[in-house]
Amino acid sequence: MTTESLHVGDTVTLKREHLEKLLQALAGRGYGVIGPTVRDGAIVLDRLTSTDDLPAGWTDEQAGGKYRLKPRKDRALFGYVVGPHSWKKFLYPPVQRLWQVARNGNGLRILPEEKPASPKYAFFGVRPCELHAMAIQDKVFLDGQFVDPGYKARRENLFLVAVNCSQPGGNCFCASMNTGPKADSGFDLALTELLQNGTHSFLVDVGSELGAEIMTEVPHQPAAETDIQQAARILSQAARHMGRRLDTAGIKDLLYRNYEHPQWDSVIERCLSCANCTMVCPTCFCTTVEDVTDLTGKHAERWRKWDSCFSVDFSYIHGGSVRATPRSRYRQWMIHKLAAWIDQFGVSGCVGCGRCITWCPVGIDITAEAAAIRQRDSVMAPPEQSKELA
Amino acid sequence: MIHTLEPIVREQPFFHGLEDRHIDLIAGCARNVRFDAGSILFHEGDPADHFYLIREGLVAVQTVVPHNGLTTLQTVGGGEVLGWSWLLSPHRWHFDARAQQPTRAIAFDGKCLRAKCDDDHDLGYAIYTRFTRIVAARLEATRLQLLDMYGKRG
Amino acid sequence: MLPAPYSIQRVRQETDDTFTLELLPEDSGREFSFAPGQFNMLYVFGVGEVPISISSAPGDLPLIKHTTREVGTVTRAMHQLKRGDVVGIRGPFGSCWPVQNAIGRDVVIVAGGIGLAPLRPALYRLMADREKFRKIVLLYGTRTPEDILYRRELEQWRGKFDLEIQVTVDRAASNWRGNVGVVTTMIPRAPFDPSNTFAMVCGPEVMMRFTVMELLNRGVAGDRIFLSAERNMKCGIGFCGHCQYGPTFVCKDGPVFSHNRIAAILGKSEI
Numbered sequence: 001m002t003t004e005s006l007h008v009g010d011t012v013t014l015k016r017e018h019l020e021k022l023l024q025a026l027a028g029r030g031y032g033v034i035g036p037t038v039r040d041g042a043i044v045l046d047r048l049t050s051t052d053d054l055p056a057g058w059t060d061e062q063a064g065g066k067y068r069l070k071p072r073k074d075r076a077l078f079g080y081v082v083g084p085h086s087w088k089k090f091l092y093p094p095v096q097r098l099w100q101v102a103r104n105g106n107g108l109r110i111l112p113e114e115k116p117a118s119p120k121y122a123f124f125g126v127r128p129c130e131l132h133a134m135a136i137q138d139k140v141f142l143d144g145q146f147v148d149p150g151y152k153a154r155r156e157n158l159f160l161v162a163v164n165c166s167q168p169g170g171n172c173f174c175a176s177m178n179t180g181p182k183a184d185s186g187f188d189l190a191l192t193e194l195l196q197n198g199t200h201s202f203l204v205d206v207g208s209e210l211g212a213e214i215m216t217e218v219p220h221q222p223a224a225e226t227d228i229q230q231a232a233r234i235l236s237q238a239a240r241h242m243g244r245r246l247d248t249a250g251i252k253d254l255l256y257r258n259y260e261h262p263q264w265d266s267v268i269e270r271c272l273s274c275a276n277c278t279m280v281c282p283t284c285f286c287t288t289v290e291d292v293t294d295l296t297g298k299h300a301e302r303w304r305k306w307d308s309c310f311s312v313d314f315s316y317i318h319g320g321s322v323r324a325t326p327r328s329r330y331r332q333w334m335i336h337k338l339a340a341w342i343d344q345f346g347v348s349g350c351v352g353c354g355r356c357i358t359w360c361p362v363g364i365d366i367t368a369e370a371a372a373i374r375q376r377d378s379v380m381a382p383p384e385q386s387k388e389l390a
Numbered sequence: 391m392i393h394t395l396e397p398i399v400r401e402q403p404f405f406h407g408l409e410d411r412h413i414d415l416i417a418g419c420a421r422n423v424r425f426d427a428g429s430i431l432f433h434e435g436d437p438a439d440h441f442y443l444i445r446e447g448l449v450a451v452q453t454v455v456p457h458n459g460l461t462t463l464q465t466v467g468g469g470e471v472l473g474w475s476w477l478l479s480p481h482r483w484h485f486d487a488r489a490q491q492p493t494r495a496i497a498f499d500g501k502c503l504r505a506k507c508d509d510d511h512d513l514g515y516a517i518y519t520r521f522t523r524i525v526a527a528r529l530e531a532t533r534l535q536l537l538d539m540y541g542k543r544g
Numbered sequence: 545m546l547p548a549p550y551s552i553q554r555v556r557q558e559t560d561d562t563f564t565l566e567l568l569p570e571d572s573g574r575e576f577s578f579a580p581g582q583f584n585m586l587y588v589f590g591v592g593e594v595p596i597s598i599s600s601a602p603g604d605l606p607l608i609k610h611t612t613r614e615v616g617t618v619t620r621a622m623h624q625l626k627r628g629d630v631v632g633i634r635g636p637f638g639s640c641w642p643v644q645n646a647i648g649r650d651v652v653i654v655a656g657g658i659g660l661a662p663l664r665p666a667l668y669r670l671m672a673d674r675e676k677f678r679k680i681v682l683l684y685g686t687r688t689p690e691d692i693l694y695r696r697e698l699e700q701w702r703g704k705f706d707l708e709i710q711v712t713v714d715r716a717a718s719n720w721r722g723n724v725g726v727v728t729t730m731i732p733r734a735p736f737d738p739s740n741t742f743a744m745v746c747g748p749e750v751m752m753r754f755t756v757m758e759l760l761n762r763g764v765a766g767d768r769i770f771l772s773a774e775r776n777m778k779c780g781i782g783f784c785g786h787c788q789y790g791p792t793f794v795c796k797d798g799p800v801f802s803h804n805r806i807a808a809i810l811g812k813s814e815i
């Protein structure tokens with residue numbers, strides 16, 4: 001065991017029995033620790049009070065429209081991938097009050113939200129794809145002309161413990177999107193779980209000064225070369241065993257030139273416009289606003305709520321919705337996610353987490369839809385639909 | 391006939407690209423006309439043996455609609471051509487035309503020009519291609535009018 | 545961003561469904577300036593917000609004017625407001641008419657219906673520096689003569705500022721002696737030199753599409769034609785995602801777009 005100060009770039013080994021000390025170190029500094037836990041047959045994100053709350057010995061089976069938890073033969077703490085929740089639930093909550101307003105006579109008095117004691121979150125168990133998703137949402141809420149103050153405050157106080165994925169899920173394609181299975185940056189600490197020869201430990205990469213500071217307080221050892229190689233082997237194997245693949249070569253222009261591809265007609269025979277995909281997607285950020293008053297008519301509030309481009313009146317302007325058909329709304333979502341996002345924010349909107357495939361009730365697979373369009377690129381429905389007379 | 395209108399016909403954008411001999415033939419059927427505000431150019435049902443190239447002013451193409459009275463469907467202004475019924479039998483006007491403002495125009499004798507087109511098919515081709523363009527543009531404008539673009543549904 | 549309270553100085557009925565609010569900030573020290581083409585989000589207590597283009601002259605500040613049609617819950621509530629009532633204003637947002645690109649050129653403005661409202665500040669800007677521009681032509685089309693906005697001003701501009709103004713209606717009343725026909729029919733013969741023209745277009749999307757076609761047919765360069773687009777907006781600041789138009793956000797990349805930027809999606813169905 002060593003208590004020397006650690007530095008950014010260091011790699012150490014943490015024994016399973018000492019993982020609790022990491023949680024305690026975070027709690028001791030006032031962090032509310034959030035991480036994966038089993039509830040209602042799924043692995044969701046919630047407060048962790050101890051390592052006992054982690055889904056030890058569980059794995060998930062994911063396919064198109066399918067999610068099941070299954071027990072593992074070992075007691076791995078992170079032997080699964082992502083569930084229906086993403087971290088945007090905490091960074092950009094589903095319901096936020098924007099302001100309140102009081103009316104007296106003719107006048108209006110706008111009351112801004114008080115700066116809340118910004119919650120200090122420690123996200124424990126963030127997958128590499130999710131780190132990228134957070135970085136993408138940073139571009140939306142922090143890098144433009146306007147900055148969302150709530151998002152900024154919650155993001156600034158965040159401590160991130162990432163977990164590299166040793167076992168990709170059935171719908172995962174992070175390797176295609178260059179977002180995993182290994183976290184390269186954007187974390188304070190990154191863990192790789194090692195279960196071998198009866199030992200259970202974690203390789204820990206130190207990604208920040210604060211990560212170094214906290215990890216110094218936790219019992220650890222310098223990483224053995226064999227452990228480092230074992231981790232590298234696991235992760236490179238994981239990269240080769242992704243559940244799915246998305247060919248991203250020229251995908252922006254591919255989709256832009258195929259607005260009228262027959263594949264949109266095909267997908268809309270299945271899509272229910274249920275909006276599940278947008279709710280579970282870690283980068284989707286659309287919201288709506290709701291104005292409410294009390295019964296006296298003297299007090300009103302404006303609330304911001306998660307919304308989805310699949311909703312019928314999402315694009316409503318005087319008299320009708322621009323995207324009146326479900327076909328146009330599915331097309332909007334997919335072209336935005338894989339193409340327009342690149343023009344808007346410089347990166348793809350998709351991190352390859354596969355949630356939209358898992359949680360789609362009819363199992364629509366964005367990678368398959370993109371492949372179908374690529375396969376018959378620029379195929380237009382024949383302009384003339386007459387039939388030969390016999 | 392003195393072809394004093396030949397230079398005026400030649401400078402009209404509508405006749406650009408025509409050969410000199412065709413300009414001469416057309417000018418031979420042309421005369422200057424003037425209408426005071428409110429005066430009638432032609433009535434629905436009249437024989438259509440003319441067309442007009444408006445030089446200045448405004449002419450309303452109108453029809454009588456029961457309960458609404460005389461209704462203007464479209465107006466034709468400076469630089470525009472009015473009338474193609476002279477080209478198509480039975481050569482009768484389908485609408486009324488009334489000058490809304492003092493209007494100067496060149497009136498072309500359609501009977502005369504029809505005969506010249508029969509004799510010189512190259513002239514006929516040149517006339518028909520130009521009028522086809524006019525009719526197409528007028529049809530497109532009418533379709534947009536029908537769309538009622540500014541209606542409540544935006 | 546929080547709304548700032550503005551009190552209504554005057555409600556002017558423009559047509560049977562269109563009205564203009566003239567507003568002054570409650571906080572007289574409030575700094576506010578805008579560029580022609582930009583919009584504000586107007587808040588009606590307890591009802592909601594709508595994006596409306598600013599349609600006053602920059603020179604009228606701190607007074608601002610918003611002309612709007614009554615088309616939904618918020619605008620309907622807005623129409624019930626009286627002098628002295630207070631609304632909230634967030635803004636200004638969005639891109640502006642790049643009038644400085646028109647210096648030394650002919651300027652053609654094609655407005656349809658209420659589309660004249662977001663163009664009015666640009667017209668004021670042109671008139672404030674009249675000598676910097678060559679010919680200025682305004683082509684304005686509405687449904688009927690009763691829908692013509694800013695009639696008195698149109699007359700003033702015609703007389704005072706050497707603007708060529710041509711007005712047309714789709715449907716005439718029996719006492720209308722002016723042009724009848726869609727506004728696009730006036731483009732082929734309008735007195736401007738296409739090789740040196742800057743164009744600004746605003747109106748229903750169909751009208752803008754066909755207007756652009758006519759302008760391009762006459763030889764006006766696509767990168768000198770500007771349009772103002774409209775989409776559903778909930779925030780005005782690029783967060784809610786509702787105003788997306790292809791890869792653009794109408795609230796921050798627009799509402800004013802050069803034709804070249806949106807040529808690929810203009811006219812595509814349900815984009």
